[in-house]
Amino acid sequence: MTTEIVEPASGGVDLDPTDQSIGVDRVAADGMAVKARSQRQMVIRRFLRHRLAMSSLAVLTSMVILAYVGLWFWDLPYDRSGTVVDGGRSTIDLIPWIDGDGFQMGQHPFGQDNIGRDYFAVTLKGAQGSITVAVVAGLVATTIGTIVGALSGYFRGLTDTVLMRIVDVLFTIPLLLLAAVLSRRFDTGGAIGGALIIASLIWLTTARVIRAEFLSLREKEFVEAARALGAGHTRIITKHMLPNVVGSIVVSATLLISAAILIEAALSFLGFNITEFSLGRQVQTYRTAFNTRPWLFWWPGVFIIVIALCINFIGDGLRDAFDPKQTRVRQ
Amino acid sequence: MSEPLVEVSDLVKTFPIKGDGFLQRVVDQVQAVSGLSFDIAAGETLGLVGESGSGKSTAGRAILRLHEPTSGSIKFEGREVTELDSKAMQELRQRMQIVFQDPYASLNPKLPVNDIVGEPLVIHTKMNRKERERKVAQLLSDVGLQPEHGNRYPHEFSGGQRQRIGIARAIALDPDFVVLDEPVSALDVSVQAGVLNLLRRLQDERGMAYLFIAHDLSVVRHVSHRVAVMYLGKIVEIGERKALFQTSAHPYTRALMSAVPVADPHRERTRETITLEGDVPSPINPPSGCRFRTRCWRATDLCAAEAPELVEHTPGLLTACHHPIGPDEVVTRADTNSAVLAD
C-alpha cells in the first residue's frame, strides 16, 4: 500500500496515463519518499480520522462493556422473578428533560417481563449471548475462509478447482434453511456450538475474496523472489503473502461478525435454538407481547440494530483506512 | 574458455492458453522460448537482448526453474538442473540468484529491509540473529546503502535504492550466477548509471557470472562480455560484444542498433537509420522458417521455407540468417525501403 506516497507525484488517481507503465511514474515516489511513517501507523491514523467508524467503535465498546461488565454491577439478576410493578413498564426516562426531573434509571430501566424478571438484566444477558456467538462465528468463519482462499489461490490447479467448486455448491444452498436444519439436527445449546453452525455457512465470501487476492499476489515479483531464494510454501504463504492481505482479512472479519449477529437473530426468531440467551430469542419470545408490552420487543430489537450497524460502520472505516484509493472514488 | 558455468541447450518453454469453461482445455500454445542454446563462463556477463515478446525474461526464469522448462537441458557446473528434485533444487538456489525489473514489486512491502536481505540467510544458513545482522549490514554497505537504514521498510526508499536492496538480497549467499532481469529499465537514467556501475563492481569483486536481460542495447553493450540477440523466442545472433556491435551480420541486430536514438542532435539527425516495418508478430503463431522474415528487407522464399541455423559468418559471431550482411556492408535507408515496396 505504498499508494499513499505515490499519489501526490503522479497527481491523479486513475487519470494519469503513465500509471500503467512499469515504473516510470511510480519512480516518482523517489523524490517523494516523505517521512518514515510505517504503513501500520498510516492505517491507524486514517481509521482514527474516520468519524463514523470512531463513534461506532465508541458505542459498540460501551455496549460490550455494559453487557459483560455492567451485568456484574447490576443488582438484579436476569433469572430472578419478582413482583411486576406498574405492568412491567420501563422506568428509564428516555427524554429526561421533558418532565423536568432529570435523568432517571428507575428500578427497572427496561421494565419487567411477565414473570417479573428485570428486563434490563435479561437484555444484557441476551446481548452477551448474541455478541459471543457473533464474534466466535465471525472469527471462525474468517479463519476457514482465509485458509481455503489462501490454499486455493496459492496452489491453483486441482486444489483450486476442488475447493472452489465446493464453495460454488454451498453458495447455491439457501443459508438460513441449512442453518435451521443443522441447528435442529445437532441440538447444540451452547453458544460455541451455535457459533460453529453459523460460521460453517458464512465463510464462503471470505474464501473467494482471499483467493482473488492470493491469485494476484502470487504473480508479484517479491513472491517469485522468495521462490528463487528457495523458500518453502509455508514460508511464502505465512511470511510473504498473508501479511499483505491483512487488510482484507480484518475487514471481512468485521463484516462476518455483523452478518453473524443478524443470522443468529433471524434463526432465533424463526424458532431455531442457536444459544440459550440471545437478543433474537428475546424478540422471538416476546413478539406476541408486541401490542401489550411493546418494550419487551423493542429493547432487544434496538440492541440488535445498533450492534449490527456499529460493526458495519467500523468495517467501512477499516476498509477505507486500509485502502484509501477506494474512499476517494466514493467521495 | 574452459568448462562453462551454465550450459543451456535447446531450452523450450511454452505456455498453454486455456479455454474457458469447466475443463479448461488447452486451446493453443504460446511459444515463449523455442530452442535456446548458449553457455556462460564463470565471471562472465552474457547480455540477452530482445524486444517485448522475444521471450528473454521467460528464458531467464526458466533457467532458474521459476518457470518449469517445457524441454531442453540446463547444466550448472555440468549438473543437469532440470532433473533435480525439489530439495536439491532448493540447495542449488543458493548459487543461482535473480534480480528483478520492478524495484517496487520485487520487495515485500510488509518486511523491513533487514528481513528482506536476511531471508536467504535464514533459509540457507544456520547463522544466529547477531551474525545475520552483521552480515546484512555488510551487504547493505556493499551495495552502497547505509546499514542503519536496515530497519526501514521498502516504501521509504527510492527506486534506485530499492534496486540496490534487491541486489543485496541476490548476492547474500555469494551466488556464482545471477540472472539480472532488466535491472535498470524501470529506473531513471541518472540513477540507472549508478546501479550499472554497482553491478560491474560487484562482479569484479566476487567473480559472479551474469545473464543480463535487457531491451536496451546501449545498456547491454555497457555491461556485457558477450551478447545474444533474441527475436520471437530464438537467438538470431550471439557472439563477442565487440564483434556484435561492430560487424553484426543479422539484419535484425542491425535494425535494433539503428533504432536506438542517439542523445546528440547532430549525430541523431544525420546518421543512417534502418526503420523496420510493423510490430513483432504474435508468438502464438510465429512465422514459418526464419521468424524475422516478415519484417526483413532481405527476405526471400528460402527464409519462409527453412529456419536458418546459427552459423559463423563473421569471426566471433554466430548468426542465424540465410542472407547475412557482410562486415563492411553498410545498410542504407534505401535498401530497407525498396524491400517494403516488394512486399
Next chain:
Amino acid sequence: MTSTEVGNAAVTSDALDDEVMLRVEDLSVSFPTEDGVVQAVRGVSYEVKRGEVFAVVGESGCGKSVSSMALMGLLPKTARIEGRARYLDNDLLGRPDREVRGFRGSKLAMIFQDPMTSLNPVYTIGKQLAEAVLAHHRIAPKVAMERAIDMLDVVGIPQARKRAKSYPHEFSGGMRQRVMIAMAIINNPDVIIADEPTTALDVTVQAQILETLLEAKERVGAAIVLITHDLGVVAGMADRVGVMYAGRFVETGDVNEIFHATRMPYTAGLLGSIPDLDSEVAELTPIEGAPPSLINPPEGCKFMVRCPMARPACGESEPPLAPTDRPGHFSACKFSHELEGNQDTSEIFKPASVSGGAS
C-alpha cells in the same frame, strides 16, 4: 511507409511560422495530500510556435506530465492550478469546462503513453475516429467516417478502409499508437501534446511512430509539445527543449544548445549518465542522490544536494531561469558561466570514488 503524400501541402508559409500557438505563463499545480501540499509544478512558462517541436524533458516525478495535463483539464478536482495558459487568444485555465471544451480535443490534441487505455474496446477504430470528428463538427456520419479512413491512411495503417472496421484489441501496440496519432490530428489541431508517446513501445517500433508523428505534424501544420524522459528522442525530434527538475524548468534553449553548450549541471549530469551505443566507456557517471520531496522543498536550488558544483550560495535562494552567454539559452544556475567553453560538461560529475552514496 505506405504511399502517403506527406507534407508540404499544409500551412507553412513564413508569415505563419512565427505565430505562437500555445503560451504558458507561470503555471503552477499543487495537490493537497495527507502529508502536506505537493507542489508538482512550480512556475512553468513556455511558448510553442507553429510547426515547432518543443520537448519537455525530465525524470519521473519532475512534473512534466502534470503540467500538460493541467492544460488539457485532465487533473483531478483536488488539483490547484495557477498561472495562465493561452491557445492563440483563448485562455485555457480558470474558465468553466464548457467554454474550453470546444478546442480541447480538436485544436489542442493529446497523445498518451498507453494507447490501449485511451481507446474504447467496444467500438471499432473507425467509429471512434469518426466520433472524434462528430464531437466538434456538424457533418454527416458518413463524411466523418471517410475522414477517419483518410487519417488512418495518413498515419500509415495499411488497408485503412478495412482496418477501420477492426476493434482496438486486433491492433498491435505500434498500430494502436498510430491510431492515437490519427485521432489527434483528425480535427486539424494547432497543438499536439504528446506525453511519452513511445515509452510503452519497442525501439524498432518507436522509430516508426516518431516518424509518423513528425509527418502528421507537417501535414496539419501543428506545434508539438513532446513530453519525454528519453534524451535520444529529444535529440532526434525537438527544435527547442525545456529541461524540468523538481517542478520547474532549469534550462531551456535550442536543442543543439542544450546538448552541446549545456549551462546547467543537472542537464550535464543527465547527458553523462546515458550509456552510449557507439562508444566504450568503462564507468558511467551517475547523478548521486534522488530528487527532493516536493512537499516543503528545501530553500534554494533544488538540485543543490546532488550537484558537484554546489556551494553555500546555492542554498540561499532558488536561482531564476536567467539568460546565459548564449542567445535564447536560459539556465537556472547561479554558476552557469563556469560551464562556458567546457566541451564535455558531464566531466564535472566524474566521481572521485565510484562506490559512494546511494542513488
